[in-house]
Amino acid sequence: MRCDHRTVALTAVLGGLLLGALDFVWIKWVPYPFAELGNSTATWAVAAFTFGCLVRSGPVRSALGAAVLLVVAVPSYYLTATLLQGDDPAVVWAPTSLLWMAFGVVAGVVFGVGGDWARRDGVRRILGTALPAAVFFEEAARFAGRARDPAYPPGAEWNVAIDVALGMLAVALVGGSHRRRALALAAALPIAAVIFVGFAVAGR
Numbered sequence: 001m002r003c004d005h006r007t008v009a010l011t012a013v014l015g016g017l018l019l020g021a022l023d024f025v026w027i028k029w030v031p032y033p034f035a036e037l038g039n040s041t042a043t044w045a046v047a048a049f050t051f052g053c054l055v056r057s058g059p060v061r062s063a064l065g066a067a068v069l070l071v072v073a074v075p076s077y078y079l080t081a082t083l084l085q086g087d088d089p090a091v092v093w094a095p096t097s098l099l100w101m102a103f104g105v106v107a108g109v110v111f112g113v114g115g116d117w118a119r120r121d122g123v124r125r126i127l128g129t130a131l132p133a134a135v136f137f138e139e140a141a142r143f144a145g146r147a148r149d150p151a152y153p154p155g156a157e158w159n160v161a162i163d164v165a166l167g168m169l170a171v172a173l174v175g176g177s178h179r180r181r182a183l184a185l186a187a188a189l190p191i192a193a194v195i196f197v198g199f200a201v202a203g204r
Contacts, residue, residue: 009068130185
């Protein structure tokens with residue numbers, strides 16, 4: 001069933017509040033290496049993808065709703081930190097927070113549309129299905145780089161394995177047929193490379 005404008009908006013806002021709060025709780029209390037999933041750009045991107053996939057409201061509303069979801073999640077994260085460990089609430093409107101909100105708009109649009117496409121047919125379905133795997137594979141590549149860097153603590157290999165496994169799982173869950181899954185995995189690799197270059201250019 002397709003959602004109307006108000007349902008999409010309400011779901012996006014409530015989902016963003018929940019995502020930000022649960023993300024902070026996850027990071028604070030879940031042990032390493034799984035705690036890194038809370039501090040993960042891939043996790044937030046896949047949240048936007050899931051929103052677009054579930055609301056079944058067309059690419060435009062999926063994109064806008066997913067962008068709202070990620071933007072709202074940023075202050076929700078920092079406000080939860082204020083409530084649970086006494087952090088300064090001023091960080092909510094700090095330049096870093098505003099930058100993450102801007103990234104949230106971009107990621108929300110891309111992955112919200114991807115979630116909508118994953119429900120459609122043809123090439124769009126392949127590309128949409130590839131996006132969650134691509135973002136996890138890209139993050140795995142960054143962790144692999146850290147594993148060789150003595151400046152980072154040991155154990156990044158676990159994060160590589162977790163991200164690769166989650167990327168494969170995402171394709172298995174969304175892909176449908178074996179053929180679509182294989183094509184989505186093939187498409188995920190060059191998309192992951194594009195995302196990797198984008199983060200490198202952005203200095204992340």
